[in-house]
Amino acid sequence: MSYHDFISFVRREFVRPEGHIPLHEPRFLGNERKYILDALDSNFVSSVGAYVGRFEEMCSAYTGSPYAVATMNGTSALHVALLIAGVKPGEEVITQPLTFVATANAIAYTGASPAFVDISGNTMGMCPQKLEEFLHKNAEKRADGAWYNRYTGARFAAVLPMHTFGHPVEIEKIAGICNQYKIPLVEDAAESMGSLYLKKHTGTFGLLGILSFNGNKILTTGGGGMILTADEEIALRAKHITTTGKVPHPWEFFHDVTAYNYRLINLSAALGCAQIEQIETFVAAKRRLAQKYKDFFSSWKDIQFVTEPENSRSNYWLNTLIMPSKEERDHFLQFTNEQGVMTRPAWTLMNHLPMYRNCFCGNLEVAENLAERIVNIPSSVIPSYVQNQ
Numbered sequence: 001m002s003y004h005d006f007i008s009f010v011r012r013e014f015v016r017p018e019g020h021i022p023l024h025e026p027r028f029l030g031n032e033r034k035y036i037l038d039a040l041d042s043n044f045v046s047s048v049g050a051y052v053g054r055f056e057e058m059c060s061a062y063t064g065s066p067y068a069v070a071t072m073n074g075t076s077a078l079h080v081a082l083l084i085a086g087v088k089p090g091e092e093v094i095t096q097p098l099t100f101v102a103t104a105n106a107i108a109y110t111g112a113s114p115a116f117v118d119i120s121g122n123t124m125g126m127c128p129q130k131l132e133e134f135l136h137k138n139a140e141k142r143a144d145g146a147w148y149n150r151y152t153g154a155r156f157a158a159v160l161p162m163h164t165f166g167h168p169v170e171i172e173k174i175a176g177i178c179n180q181y182k183i184p185l186v187e188d189a190a191e192s193m194g195s196l197y198l199k200k201h202t203g204t205f206g207l208l209g210i211l212s213f214n215g216n217k218i219l220t221t222g223g224g225g226m227i228l229t230a231d232e233e234i235a236l237r238a239k240h241i242t243t244t245g246k247v248p249h250p251w252e253f254f255h256d257v258t259a260y261n262y263r264l265i266n267l268s269a270a271l272g273c274a275q276i277e278q279i280e281t282f283v284a285a286k287r288r289l290a291q292k293y294k295d296f297f298s299s300w301k302d303i304q305f306v307t308e309p310e311n312s313r314s315n316y317w318l319n320t321l322i323m324p325s326k327e328e329r330d331h332f333l334q335f336t337n338e339q340g341v342m343t344r345p346a347w348t349l350m351n352h353l354p355m356y357r358n359c360f361c362g363n364l365e366v367a368e369n370l371a372e373r374i375v376n377i378p379s380s381v382i383p384s385y386v387q388n389q
């Protein structure tokens with residue numbers, strides 16, 4: 001087996017004997033054109049329009065989240081989710097170092113700082129044991145009943161795990177620890193639309209969860225996001241502060257809070273309605289590709305293909321390899337990209353970025369070790385898989 005075999009395999013599966021094969025491209029195989037033209041014809045292109053509410057209802061029905069509030073992107077959804085969870089300037093939000101920068105940025109927007117807890121090798125997301133150890137070692141309960149970081153003095157305002165590359169973290173264990181400490185759980189499910197833990201959709205285990213519909217995610221609205229919650233009051237609050245805090249009135253402009261212009265626009269929502277109709281087909285196609293990759297890599301002793309963790313159904317948003325060393329990873333990245341097959345390393349760990357370098361960290365040995373060996377390989381929905389289902 002050689003890297004050439006990998007290139008041939010990918011080109012055959014994607015039915016693209018030559019030319020560039022991206023890491024993840026969107027597929028518009030359903031009612032996308034129809035609904036977007038309909039939105040255009042309705043003259044409601046902006047944040048008021050029938051498709052926005054319809055897309056929220058479809059996301060609520062699909063995820064099983066009683067309420068869903070649409071936003072202009074996943075980052076804004078996360079920003080508002082953290083605000084509603086009660087995160088204040090100077091506090092700390094416990095998250096994982098291996099994530100897309102939006103997770104840490106959304107924390108910073110609230111004026112709080114991320115505090116980093118290690119990931120587990122199985123899920124590549126927040127490790128419940130490490131979270132427990134972290135709190136045991138660093139948290140102290142004060143007279144107000146809240147838990148504070150005994151070294152920095154900051155209140156632990158929320159726990160924010162992320163389902164890395166679509167693979168669910170052990171979210172029930174994390175939720176149990178959050179309950180014990182009475183720290184709100186907010187889930188970054190930006191990458192895991194269609195991923196389930198114990199048959200329950202990711203993003204629905206905490207006080208709030210968020211989804212992203214950026215162009216590179218499994219389902220896209222061009223740009224978009226969704227806040228998920230089971231609490232009606234929270235949902236109303238989320239809607240209020242994502243729509244400029246305007247108090248409903250037939251003509252008066254009265255706003256009762258400094259709020260945001262974060263509402264999803266109708267054109268995007270129209271795209272979303274067409275995309276979500278295909279979500280199960282997309283997940284099935286992606287799981288089929290993952291199975292083929294798994295079989296292909298089973299004979300490669302030193303390369304590990306990452307499969308879904310126990311008790312979960314992963315959407316396999318980005319298929320992932322773990323290489324034996326950083327040198328081997330670099331060699332693989334160089335070779336595949338030169339051949340026109342797009343592959344990418346994991347994100348630089350958040351605790352290594354200049355903005356978050358001085359944030360409070362637990363022991364991050366697993367993340368430090370894995371981050372430099374991870375490679376993502378082409379993972380788009382393959383249209384012929386969809387047709388042959």
Ligand SMILES: *Cc1c(COP(=O)(O)O)cnc(C)c1O
Nearest residue numbers: 073074075100102103190212214
């Ligand atoms: C994509 C993503 C987001 C949100 O991204 P947007 O581009 O703002 O929709 C947040 N967190 C993670 C982990 C992501 O991958």
